[in-house]
Amino acid sequence: MDIKGKVWRFGNDVDTDVIIPARYLNTSDPRELAAHCMEDADPQFPTKVQKGDIIVAGKNFGCGSSREHAPIAIKEAGVSCVIAKSYARIFYRNAFNIGLPILESAEAAEDIAEGDLVEVDVNTGLIKNLTRSKEYTATQVPPFMQGIINAGGLINYVAERLKK
Amino acid sequence: MTITEKILAAHAGKDRVEPGELINVRVDLVLANDITAPVAIREFEKIGVNRVYDPERVTLVPDHFVPNKDIKSAEQAKMLREFSRRHSLTNYFEVGRMGIEHCLLPEQGLVGPGDLVIGADSHTCTYGGIGAFSTGMGSTDIAAAMATGETWLKVPESIKFIYKGELPRWVSGKDLILLAIGKIGVDGALYRAMEFTGPVIENLSVDGRLTMANMAVEAGAKNGIVAPDEITRRYVEGRAKRPYVFYSSDPDARYVEVYEFDVTNMEPLVAFPHLPENVRPVSEAAEVKIDQSVIGSCTNGRIEDLREAATILRGKKVHRDVRLIIFPGTQEIYRQAMHEGLFDVFLDAGAAISTPTCGPCLGGHSGILAEGERCVATTNRNFVGRMGHTGSEVYLSNPAVAAASAILGRIGSPGEVE
Numbered sequence: 001m002d003i004k005g006k007v008w009r010f011g012n013d014v015d016t017d018v019i020i021p022a023r024y025l026n027t028s029d030p031r032e033l034a035a036h037c038m039e040d041a042d043p044q045f046p047t048k049v050q051k052g053d054i055i056v057a058g059k060n061f062g063c064g065s066s067r068e069h070a071p072i073a074i075k076e077a078g079v080s081c082v083i084a085k086s087y088a089r090i091f092y093r094n095a096f097n098i099g100l101p102i103l104e105s106a107e108a109a110e111d112i113a114e115g116d117l118v119e120v121d122v123n124t125g126l127i128k129n130l131t132r133s134k135e136y137t138a139t140q141v142p143p144f145m146q147g148i149i150n151a152g153g154l155i156n157y158v159a160e161r162l163k164k
Numbered sequence: 165m166t167i168t169e170k171i172l173a174a175h176a177g178k179d180r181v182e183p184g185e186l187i188n189v190r191v192d193l194v195l196a197n198d199i200t201a202p203v204a205i206r207e208f209e210k211i212g213v214n215r216v217y218d219p220e221r222v223t224l225v226p227d228h229f230v231p232n233k234d235i236k237s238a239e240q241a242k243m244l245r246e247f248s249r250r251h252s253l254t255n256y257f258e259v260g261r262m263g264i265e266h267c268l269l270p271e272q273g274l275v276g277p278g279d280l281v282i283g284a285d286s287h288t289c290t291y292g293g294i295g296a297f298s299t300g301m302g303s304t305d306i307a308a309a310m311a312t313g314e315t316w317l318k319v320p321e322s323i324k325f326i327y328k329g330e331l332p333r334w335v336s337g338k339d340l341i342l343l344a345i346g347k348i349g350v351d352g353a354l355y356r357a358m359e360f361t362g363p364v365i366e367n368l369s370v371d372g373r374l375t376m377a378n379m380a381v382e383a384g385a386k387n388g389i390v391a392p393d394e395i396t397r398r399y400v401e402g403r404a405k406r407p408y409v410f411y412s413s414d415p416d417a418r419y420v421e422v423y424e425f426d427v428t429n430m431e432p433l434v435a436f437p438h439l440p441e442n443v444r445p446v447s448e449a450a451e452v453k454i455d456q457s458v459i460g461s462c463t464n465g466r467i468e469d470l471r472e473a474a475t476i477l478r479g480k481k482v483h484r485d486v487r488l489i490i491f492p493g494t495q496e497i498y499r500q501a502m503h504e505g506l507f508d509v510f511l512d513a514g515a516a517i518s519t520p521t522c523g524p525c526l527g528g529h530s531g532i533l534a535e536g537e538r539c540v541a542t543t544n545r546n547f548v549g550r551m552g553h554t555g556s557e558v559y560l561s562n563p564a565v566a567a568a569s570a571i572l573g574r575i576g577s578p579g580e581v582e
């Protein structure tokens with residue numbers, strides 16, 4: 001799956017309360033969640049973000065609560081993938097489980113600037129910065145997790161296993 | 165092996181496991197709440213099975229937005245209720261019989277030493293306080309475990325924290341964990357296990373240990389754990405609904421890092437906005453005027469916490485510019501506090517007492533902050549907007565500091581009001 005989009009940058013330790021504040025968690029409707037995505041960091045984000053755009057952030061992205069509403073809000077807002085230096089562990093699992101591509105690359109996270117046009121090959125982990133003509137590689141995903149992605153998410157993976 | 169590795173190995177049906185290994189484990193209990201269960205239920209229904217793996221081991225606790233704060237939350241809570249009926253879940257806890265999930269489960273004996281528990285709530289790591297392996301996951305992971313009774317895990321490396329010295333008065337479990345988070349940072353234990361050891365921990369109450377394990381996730385950890393001992397045994401005896409196993413780390417267990425703290429001269433600590441790692445001694449916080457003080461949550465809403473607050477508040481008045489709100493963690497804790505006369509102390513001081521709920525801890529309801537307001541809270545997160553307006557501030561402390569600050573109208577140490 002090839003991804004190409006414009007970059008929005010955020011800092012270190014972006015927590016789930018910033019990604020989707022708890023005051024909106026009285027619903028789990030993806031559309032409603034997306035309408036408030038990242039608004040405590042940038043109130044205009046939900047209106048500015050275009051389909052296919054990419055979020056680039058520093059270390060420990062998605063720290064805090066276990067709310068799956070966070071990757072759901074990002075995905076539903078149209079963001080095609082997240083590139084960060086590192087991820088909080090629950091967010092990392094959640095993103096895989098719901099099918100939001102996320103890549104870990106310290107080099108890319110440091111080098112890519114807001115507004116850059118970036119192309120990502122999720123399968124190989126190759127990240128191309130088209131604005132700056134540079135390339136970076138993301139950390140490989142364990143084969144086991146690749147299996148979950150190939151099955152189309154955890155629910156399909158489990159459903160297939162239970163059928164056997 | 166470490167205690168964490170031993171529990172994981174036992175649940176994977178293996179003799180040993182190594183850090184970094186991906187394993188499939190049997191889970192003893194699966195948990196979700198009124199925010200995360202609706203998503204989990206919807207995902208569960210897509211799997212195409214018509215029953216949960218064990219109706220006694222799938223636990224649903226509505227605690228975040230209950231008693232229902234608005235129509236949307238009422239709809240979410242209703243989903244839990246109906247799912248629980250449809251699947252005859254033994255452990256669904258209705259308003260009036262509930263509590264904050266992480267106070268409730270150990271209290272009701274639903275979690276015991278040596279258990280492996282996963283929950284769709286990041287503070288599921290709390291049960292490490294009684295020697296269980298427990299960790300938070302998202303709703304989809306929980307949905308899968310509700311169907312299969314299993315999950316996959318990567319065996320974490322362990323970091324050992326050794327606490328030595330004499331625990332000073334008014335320093336408690338909260339301060340010990342803030343000390344560690346202040347040292348290693350909010351991602352200092354990312355993907356790892358935090359093991360709390362040493363003479364100070366060996367003398368710490370179960371309530372204090374639960375507080376410590378609770379905040380392991382604030383350092384990014386997968387789990388926090390204390391080896392069970394006589395103190396644990398006294399707590400779980402008569403409560404545990406299932407047989408339990410005491411595990412402990414071998415002398416030659418491997419740790420990626422070891423930290424040693426001498427707590428003898430330690431002051432209570434306060435985490436400044438907007439990260440739990442911004443830790444300073446309480447004496448450096450005395451300039452901070454507050455509008456609200458919150459005592460409760462899954463971190464510090466247990467009986468010992470309320471007793472500590474009452475000791476400070478007895479015969480004192482809450483400052484006229486401050487709202488003090490107290491949230492007992494469960495109905496049992498509520499009743500116990502009432503019987504011990506703690507409610508009289510709180511009411512005489514001018515505090516509000518709430519029914520058990522998460523309430524303001526996550527900025528849900530019952531104590532939301534306006535722009536520019538400051539709150540000292542015994543909760544676990546002080547992120548931007550965590551308790552209300554993005555222009556408000558949360559300072560994390562132990563219950564004694566939160567009580568003393570409510571009297572002083574600014575952050576202050578218990579010693580100042582005694």
Ligand code: SF4
Binds near residue numbers: 287
């Ligand atoms: S008390 Fe706070 S941290 Fe604990 S479960 Fe409730 S919202 Fe989460």
